[in-house]
Amino acid sequence: MPSKKWNIIINIAITFGILGFVTLFCFLLQPFSDSDTHVPLLFVLAVFFVSRLTEGYVYGILASMIAVAGVNYVFTYPYFEINFAITGYPLTFVAMLAVACSVSAMTTRIKKQEQIRLEAEKEKMRGNLLRAVSHDIRTPLTSIICAASAIIDTHDSLTEEKRMDFVKDIRSEAQWLIRIVENLLSVTRMGGENARIDKREELIEEIIGSAVLKFKKRFPDVEVSVDLPQELFLVPMDGILIEQVLVNLLENSVLHGKVTTKINIAVVEQEDRVQVFVEDDGLGIRENILPKIFGGNLQPREGEESDSKRSMGIGLSVCMSIVRAHKGNMKAENRKEGGARMMFWLPKK
Amino acid sequence: MEIKDRILVVEDDKRIGNFFRTVLEANHYDVIMAQTGAEAYSLITSQCPDVVLLDLGLPDMDGMKILKSVREWSAMPVIVVSARTHERDKVEALDLGADDYITKPFGTSELLARIRTAIRHTRTACFNQNGAASGLFVSGDLTIDYDKHRVYKEGKDVGLTQNEYKIVSLLGKYAGKVMTYDYIIKEIWGPNMKSDNRILRVNMANIRRKIEKNPAEPQYIFTEVGVGYRIVEPD
Numbered sequence: 001m002p003s004k005k006w007n008i009i010i011n012i013a014i015t016f017g018i019l020g021f022v023t024l025f026c027f028l029l030q031p032f033s034d035s036d037t038h039v040p041l042l043f044v045l046a047v048f049f050v051s052r053l054t055e056g057y058v059y060g061i062l063a064s065m066i067a068v069a070g071v072n073y074v075f076t077y078p079y080f081e082i083n084f085a086i087t088g089y090p091l092t093f094v095a096m097l098a099v100a101c102s103v104s105a106m107t108t109r110i111k112k113q114e115q116i117r118l119e120a121e122k123e124k125m126r127g128n129l130l131r132a133v134s135h136d137i138r139t140p141l142t143s144i145i146c147a148a149s150a151i152i153d154t155h156d157s158l159t160e161e162k163r164m165d166f167v168k169d170i171r172s173e174a175q176w177l178i179r180i181v182e183n184l185l186s187v188t189r190m191g192g193e194n195a196r197i198d199k200r201e202e203l204i205e206e207i208i209g210s211a212v213l214k215f216k217k218r219f220p221d222v223e224v225s226v227d228l229p230q231e232l233f234l235v236p237m238d239g240i241l242i243e244q245v246l247v248n249l250l251e252n253s254v255l256h257g258k259v260t261t262k263i264n265i266a267v268v269e270q271e272d273r274v275q276v277f278v279e280d281d282g283l284g285i286r287e288n289i290l291p292k293i294f295g296g297n298l299q300p301r302e303g304e305e306s307d308s309k310r311s312m313g314i315g316l317s318v319c320m321s322i323v324r325a326h327k328g329n330m331k332a333e334n335r336k337e338g339g340a341r342m343m344f345w346l347p348k349k
Numbered sequence: 350m351e352i353k354d355r356i357l358v359v360e361d362d363k364r365i366g367n368f369f370r371t372v373l374e375a376n377h378y379d380v381i382m383a384q385t386g387a388e389a390y391s392l393i394t395s396q397c398p399d400v401v402l403l404d405l406g407l408p409d410m411d412g413m414k415i416l417k418s419v420r421e422w423s424a425m426p427v428i429v430v431s432a433r434t435h436e437r438d439k440v441e442a443l444d445l446g447a448d449d450y451i452t453k454p455f456g457t458s459e460l461l462a463r464i465r466t467a468i469r470h471t472r473t474a475c476f477n478q479n480g481a482a483s484g485l486f487v488s489g490d491l492t493i494d495y496d497k498h499r500v501y502k503e504g505k506d507v508g509l510t511q512n513e514y515k516i517v518s519l520l521g522k523y524a525g526k527v528m529t530y531d532y533i534i535k536e537i538w539g540p541n542m543k544s545d546n547r548i549l550r551v552n553m554a555n556i557r558r559k560i561e562k563n564p565a566e567p568q569y570i571f572t573e574v575g576v577g578y579r580i581v582e583p584d
Contacts, residue, residue: 206572226565
């Protein structure tokens with residue numbers, strides 16, 4: 001593996017760099033001081049830094065051995081001769097070795113703990129998502145089951161109209177479930193581990209067009225307009241994921257804006273980024289949830305009618321992770337004219 | 350007695366299979382069902398259906414395998430039904446010779462439209478065996494004149510360049526069907542062109558600016574994100 005080889009080279013470079021620097025420093029100090037007592041101390045310091053900055057034990061131990069030999073050879077009388085008879089020599093050696101080993105051990109442990117902490121955080125995120133999903137799935141499933149049993153159990157006494165209502169409920173609840181599943185698929189598509197995405201140059205207008213088409217299939221009555229600059233934009237992105245972001249934003253405008261009749265999508269080019277705005281004329285976003293809107297916190301909020309238990313949480317937190325994975329960002333605000341404005345931007349390069 | 354088009358539905362899920370049967374029979378198709386790949390293969394060879402609806406996830410084999418072996422000896426229309434949303438599977442199926450794909454979940458009208466398109470394509474292919482498009486393609490305000498190599502909108506020549514015309518006429522020839530990016534690039538720029546989507550994107554953006562009112566709300570040429578392009582069916 002080339003990256004492993006590279007790693008070794010970097011570690012060796014760090015080791016010799018630090019040792020070389022200290023040696024040079026000692027040489028420069030020599031004319032100004034009579035005793036050599038500072039030399040071993042400085043080399044202990046060097047060994048400390050080597051152990052701290054390299055991976056594993058090997059480089060620290062290597063550095064301490066070189067340091068012991070070097071100090072003996074270069075900086076202690078007789079200069080440029082190895083003399084094992086100096087008093088305390090074995091002690092210096094053992095001390096340096098001990099420093100190297102314990103610092104390396106500490107560093108390794110710190111790194112491991114960092115890893116564990118990251119894992120735990122990821123695990124927590126996954127847990128949150130799972131909780132959110134189970135919650136968001138249970139509600140529509142319950143109403144599907146209720147509607148279906150109503151039709152089966154009270155079939156004879158139901159009017160044709162009532163029956164149709166139940167069936168329509170079933171369909172719209174199932175559509176909601178599909179939306180959740182699609183978002184989950186987006187999350188798995190981002191690969192979880194290092195959230196690497198497959199970017200290709202896409203025309204932003206094609207992605208918007210496709211998202212609007214999907215949206216229109218579900219909400220044919222809502223008017224959608226698109227403001228596009230005349231020139232072409234090829235923006236590197238994972239088209240499917242950005243389409244998902246747009247579909248989420250459009251559907252949120254209707255599902256949470258409640259009275260939305262008109263949505264406008266605008267694309268604005270800036271020097272190094274492309275901004276996309278989704279503005280609606282719905283009820284807007286309540287100020288108290290605005291700051292944590294991307295958090296994916298799906299606990300049903302108090303004091304709301306039961307329907308809004310379907311928070312926009314999962315959709316928006318998925319949007320946020322998608323946009324972040326593209327090295328962009330998102331913002332939500334209320335428009336002065338009423339309604340909500342969601343914005344995300346993507347870097348052009 | 351009327352002669353109905355026969356559709357083979359290859360689907361391992363009984364409920365979805367029932368849905369297909371009910372919807373298709375209600376729309377005057379003759380429906381045969383297969384639940385496994387082996388069953389499907391024997392029905393394809395013995396019954397020669399007019400259209401095959403093929404689910405890719407089968408218990409005994411990968412649907413792609415059936416598609417491949419059918420394509421070795423027949424051009425019968427195959428519509429791939431897939432729950433996989435990953436576009437690579439769609440591209441692979443199309444490149445293997447599937448006529449179209451439809452992603453679960455889908456609506457009834459969408460399903461029926463795809464089946465009609467697939468059947469119509471085999472019919473016109475019989476009449477027009479040399480593959481050269483001739484005559485007119487008309488959809489709404491858009492007209493492609495294959496003989497004059499011109500595209501008109503509301504009666505006016507929109508002034509497409511050579512390559513732009515080639516792309517539009519290629520899509521028009523297979524109207525209603527998705528053409529993958531790679532396929533279009535190979536057809537227009539030849540097999541040595543590397544699969545760089547950029548040149549196709551730029552051409553497509555220019556075409557849209559010439560024939561669509563708003564390029565982001567296309568009426569004629571649609572994007573299947575990550576897969577390819579599709580032009581509307583002619584009137």
